[in-house]
Each structure stands twice: as structure tokens, then as C-alpha cells.
Amino acid sequence: MIEIPQLRTARLRLTALREDHFDAYAHMLADPSSTRHVGDGKPLDRLNAWRSMAMLLGHWMLRGYGMWALERLEDGRFIGRAGLLKPEGWPDLELGWMITPDARGRGYATEAAQTALDWAWRELGAPRVVSLVRPGDTASEKLAARLGGERVDTVEFCAAPAHVYAYHPPVALARSAAG
Numbered sequence: 001m002i003e004i005p006q007l008r009t010a011r012l013r014l015t016a017l018r019e020d021h022f023d024a025y026a027h028m029l030a031d032p033s034s035t036r037h038v039g040d041g042k043p044l045d046r047l048n049a050w051r052s053m054a055m056l057l058g059h060w061m062l063r064g065y066g067m068w069a070l071e072r073l074e075d076g077r078f079i080g081r082a083g084l085l086k087p088e089g090w091p092d093l094e095l096g097w098m099i100t101p102d103a104r105g106r107g108y109a110t111e112a113a114q115t116a117l118d119w120a121w122r123e124l125g126a127p128r129v130v131s132l133v134r135p136g137d138t139a140s141e142k143l144a145a146r147l148g149g150e151r152v153d154t155v156e157f158c159a160a161p162a163h164v165y166a167y168h169p170p171v172a173l174a175r176s177a178a179g
Helices: 019-030 046-063 108-124 138-146 171-178
Strands: 012-015 067-072 078-085 094-099 129-133 150-157 160-167
Touching (some): 012 078, 019 046, 094 108, 108 138, 129 138
Antiparallel strands (some): 067 078
């Protein structure tokens, strides 16, 4: 069994999803504002939220990377998820994020996504990471741009269009990997 690394930022702990996160996780996925730009765009019931959580944990076991639960350091409260995915059928290694409605607009997604992206460069040696962003998801488009993502394509993904934002390792890191 793989040990999921724990990362810290100034305000967040990126940690393994746990059963005690489930109620907050299920509540986030039941909220239409959380799911409208993800998958088929529909909220998930508790059974499918459980399946989602199990898939994210299983991804760590199969690939050695995945999504982290986001906890605020100040109170340990679950406020979302962020990390890396590449399930079967995905076009590339994807950086994704989702923040609970009451924690949005405070920079948590940027903080967590940048930490996950840095981890992808440092620990995985990833040559490229992408974010798949649905048209109309302006908050995610702005975040992808803040992280240095460049819109390079639009693809059909899960029966709907998705803009592909590509990230590349920092130049110094890319040079050290090549040398």
C-alpha cells in the first residue's frame, strides 16, 4: 500500500482523503455549483460521492499520485480537493481542484493547485500537466492562467467540450532534469 504524502502551504494541509472527510465531501458534491463544470455536470448523491472518494484513493494506489483532501490549518476543516489525475481514458496528466462553496474566493484553490503542480514537477518529473476546463467556467480559466497554463486546444471530453490548459515545468527544473 502506498503512503499518500502530506503537503503544507501557508494555510492548508494537503492530506489523504479519510472517512471523517466524507460528510463534507458528499455535501460538496451534492452542491450543483460544485459539479456544474465537472463530469456530466450533475450533483452526486451520497452513494456516488462515496464512489468518487474511493476512486480518488484508488488512483493513488494504481498510479502513485492523485487528489488530496484540503484542510485549513487554522481549524482542520475540510474545504475541498486538489491534485493530479490520469484515469483510464484521460488525455493527459490533469491538475484539478474543487473548493466547497463557503471557502471559495479566498485563494485556497490557487494555493493548493500550485502546490500540487510543484509536486508533479519535483516528484513525478512530469514533462507536462494539463487542466481540462469546461467553456463558461471562468473562475477555473482564470486560475489556470494564474498558474501559468496556456490554452492549447479544445477537446471533446466526457461528451462535452473542454479547453485544455497546458503547464510546463519551470525552465530551471526542466534544465536540471535534462542535464
